[in-house]
Amino acid sequence: MIRLIGLVTMVFWAVTAYALPARxxxxxxxxxxxxxxxxxxSGSPKYRYFTLQNPSxxxxxxxxxxxxxxxxxxxxDHPLALAVRTAVRNDHDVRIVVELKNAVEAHAAALSTATGLQIKIGLTAKASTNSAASAGQSVKPVKMPTLAAAEKADGRSGEGKARIKAEPEVLATQSAPRKTARSSGKGRDIVIAIDPGHGGKDIGAQGPGGTQxxxxxxxxxKRLESAVNRQPGMKAVMIRNGDxxxxxxERVNIAERAKADLLISIHADAFEDTSAHGASVYTLAEKGASSSVARYLAASENAADMAEGNGVHDETLASVLADLSHKAAKDASQHVGNRVLRSVKGVGHLHRSSVQKAGFxxxxxxxxxxxxxxxxxSNPAEEKRLNSRAYQDQMANAVFSGIMAHFKRYAPADTLFAQLQKSGAIRLASRGSDNAETVARRDVAAKSAAKAVRHVASRGETLAGIARQYGVSARELRHVNALGADDVRVGQVLTIPQAI
Incomplete structure (x- = not known):
């Protein structure tokens, strides 16, 4: 009997040890x-790693x-890493994503420890050279790893399976490294692609007074272009520079060829109800639009290409939407959108008080x-405002202020703007819309951001709980992170403001 109890105990311990997940x-x-x-x-889990680009x-x-x-x-000031986030996959796996400042080569080694496993992943910045592109020759498409390819790879077959094979059908064009307007080696310019909607035979919407x-x-x-180009460390690229x-x-392609860090598309609403008024800011909706107006406007704007018989099919964009790079772009778009919306609010009425989503x-x-x-x-009063040079200046400067607010926090490390920001030399170059109080408020925000820490939300955490943990108010957390509600996502990176 004692032998039987001992055998059962051993079997139970073995099953428990086998089933115990790593931490x-x-x-x-x-x-x-x-x-x-x-x-x-803790423990010795199977693992795999790989790198992705655009962003790295x-x-x-x-x-x-x-x-x-x-x-x-x-x-x-880490030379390569920007931030880290996690997400649960398949209910029992964890994915860690490290956002990087540059493309890297990664090499891993695993060491057994007294408590489990230590995985060391060395990162080496890739040299940004491209002899074919720099010589002005035609550049062949190269295969790039995608999330879809990564999902197909069997990382359970052994520890540290490193490389993910690229899907043959997904191609990206290898292009020359970013060029900067300054060749002094102090950093490249942040490139802002500015897209004036419509143009030529596509007049867009027309106001009751005939304004196109x-x-x-x-x-x-054009006013936004001037504001951007006046700012040291920034450069504007116009998607169209005439009628x-x-x-x-092709608008997207132009921005990509210019190696743009941000694309700003400028439009003027039109709706069946001529009493509709106010400005709105939109980011991409991967599913449904955030409102019936958003759905209507997206359909109207997208109709330009459809009328040409050259509609953009979502199948051609599948690789973009599938890739993790789209997640990073979506998060950045949301942050920029929130900043721009906050600035535009000072110019006049907002049609919607939050950033909207639609399938533009x-x-x-x-x-x-x-x-x-x-x-x-389509609103007679707002048509008149749109024709006013004063309103055009105010709107352009408000958009520029929102762009500045974003990059003062998230400037790419390889840019002149980031270096100027670090040295405290950044000053707004826009005119008209910035008074002393606004500038002072931005300076306080910049100092607060410099002293801030980051928190990655885990399962079960609430905004109120995180606020209590760091001794700040939930309202302050919402403001600093541009949150519209108290809900936080697992893996979401929150900036925690510290006392100045």
Whole structure:
């Protein structure tokens, strides 16, 4: 009997030990000569890792591993890493995504420890050279790894299966490295692609007084271009620089060829109800539009290419929407949209008090993209405002202020703007809409952001609970992170403001 009890105990212990999932004990970043990330795990889970581009990310999948709470975020001045987030997959796996400042080569090694496994992933920045492109030769498409390809790979067949094969049918064009207007080696310019809607034979909407949308949005776009180009460390690229027609997908292509960091598309609303008024800001909706008006406007704007018989088919965009890069672009678009909306609110009435979502073709891009409906041209009073140079200036400067607010927090590390921001040399170059109080408020926000820490939301956490943990108010958390509600997502990175 004693022998039988002992046998049952051994079997129970073996089954329990086998079924016990691993846990992430720690995640740390290193700089200097040993740049990389170290993940300590209890147990010995199978894992895989791979890198993605546009934007650059390192992805680590840990199988049969429990989710983790707050992860250590990389230092602000880390040479390669920007942020880290996690997500639960298949109810029992954890995916870690490290957002990177540059494309990297990744190399992993796993060491057994007393408590489990230590996975060390070394990161080496890739050299940004492209002899064919720099020589002006035609560049052949190259295969790029995608999320779909990663999902097909069997990472359970062995520890540390590193490379994910690229899907043959998904191609990306390899292009020359970013060029900067400054060749002093101090950093490249942040490139803002400005898209005045419609143009040429596509007049857009028309107001009751005969004003054509293509004309007023071009005027606002040119004023925005001037504001951007006056700002040290920024450069504007116009999608169209005159009165001519550009297909919707080509607008995105122009922005991509310019290596744009942000795409701003400028329009003027029109609706059947001529009493509709106010400005709106839109980002891409992957599913349904956020309102019937949003759905109507997206259909109207997208109709330009359809009339040409050259509609943009969503199948051609599947690789973009499937890739994790779209998630990063979507998050950045939302942040820019919130900042722009906040600035535009000071110019006049908002049609919607939050950033709206709709399926605008021009927003279907791996580049962070925002579409701004500056006013309702179908409203007689707003048609008059759109024709006013004063309103055009105010709207352009408000949009520019929102762009500045975004990049003062999220400037790419390789840019001159980031270096100027770090040295405290950034000053707004726009005119008209910025008074001393606004500038002072931005300076306070910049100082607060510089002292901020980051928190990665884990399962079960609430905004109120996170606020209590750090001794700040939930209202302040909502404001700093541009949140519309108290809900937080698992893996969402929150900026925690600290006392100045």
């Amino acid at each position: 992430i004990a720690a995640l740390n970043f290193s700089g200097g000569q040993g740049e990389g990330v170290t993940i300590d795990v 990310r390192l992805v680590v999948d840990l199988f049969d591993t429990l989710p983790v709470g707050a992860l250590t975020q990389p230092a602000v 949308e293509k004309d007023v949005v071009f005027a606002i776009a 001519y027609f550009v297909k919707l997908r 073709v021009v927003l279907k891009s791996p580049i962070p993209s925002v579409l701004i409906e500056t006013a309702f041209i």
